[in-house]
Amino acid sequence: MKPTVYICRQMPEDVVAPLRDQYEVRMWESASEAVPRDVLMKEAASADALWTVISDQIDEEILDAAAELKLIVNMAVGYNNIDVKAANARGIIVTNTPDVLTETTADLAFALLMATARDLIGAENTLREGRWTSWEPLGFTGTDVYGATLGIVGMGRIGEAVMRRAKGFDMDVLYHNRSRKSEMEDMYGCRYAELSDLLASSDFVLILVPFNEETKGMIGEKELAQMKESGILINVARGGIVDEDALFDALRTKKIHAAGLDVFETEPVPLDHPLLTLPNLTVLPHIGSATVKTRKAMMKRNVEALQAFARGEEPNHQVQG
Structure with missing residues (x-):
């Protein structure tokens, strides 16, 4: 049989x-x-x-x-x-x-970073809902990506692929990983940093670590407080790595500027999830590998x-x- x-x-x-x-x-x-x-x-x-x-x-x-x-x-x-x-x-x-989804997921990570930085979803909704009435000197202003500092937490295959894209935008790249990658540092000019230093120095913090007992909740209230007030958090790894209650508080009180999430602790995310009420959050339905x-x-x-x-x-x- x-x-x-x-x-x-x-x-x-x-x-x-x-x-x-x-x-x-x-x-x-x-x-x-x-x-x-x-x-x-x-x-x-x-x-x-x-x-x-x-x-x-x-x-x-x-x-x-x-x-x-x-x-x-x-x-x-x-x-x-x-x-x-x-x-x-x-x-x-x-x-x-x-091995087969590295570049596709890196594309999505960088796309989500840019969409969050420039609040593309909010700008589109303003147009679609008929609320765009005139050009404004400071209307729809966002955060520059070119020349900014990107901190990558988890420098595996996808992290390296994102870094190559970031170099095209002349970004200064910091990374935190379980082990240093000296050859990669020499090749791309990125720099290793302890997590606290990376959080404090980065304009964008990108989460790319695997989810396990060690990384569960690794970005919580303390870590979010170490970020710049102008900082933007991007997570395309797994939802449980970021404490969603702490993130909600940090976004609501403007302790950080914005966040972009492709992943949630519970998926599909409930429509009554508090995070979905926030205007400074860009969300996607876990589409990192979706081509x-x-x-x-x-x-x-x-x-x-x-x-x-x-x-x-x-x-x-x-x-x-």
Whole structure:
């Protein structure tokens, strides 16, 4: 008998078709709505493999119900939606999709930085709502990006890609990372800084660290207080890295100038979330990797892992808890 894969979102048929020779394919009916928890529990109970996305929470309860499960492929680089340690303890392989979304996510990070700096969404809404009545000497004025100081918290592949873009805007780039990258400093002229120094010196602070127990809540009240009053915070990593209550207070009281978020602690973000009431916040619905080319490349990574597993081979891009 073929092994069974349950796909937690509706994927394009041209992507799924290559799996049908090797797997009994079952798939959730919607691409835009999350598979309900009870359905996921039921499907996981008889699946040999799961194909998940970042909003599918695979915890011990799901894993305990999934007696036959041997593989989870996650359509993301980050995998904080999966209890990888618990999965590995049960002999379940977990894979992700590295390398294929670096440049796309860097594009989005820089686009969100610029949109927040110039309040492009607020300006557009003013026009669309008929509130633009005349040119004003100081109307719609924002913050300069060219020549500003950018502080990157987390200098991995995406951080390096953003830095290359920032250099095109003649930005002075500081970075904070678990380890220094001297060769990169020599190549690009960026400078390592302790987190407190980076926060105090940067006009823009970009969060790019992975989400884990060490980084959870790492940008809180104390860290936001260390930023310039004119400072702008950008987060395209994971929502739980920034304390949202502290950020709301910092934006409301103008302790920092503005923020741009592509990620939230709870996603989709509730419409009554206090942050959404603030005019100095630019928000996006977690679209860092959202181009057709990149999303198809991520799907291909997942399909390759599933195909390798069905052939009895070790899938690439395994992650460990």
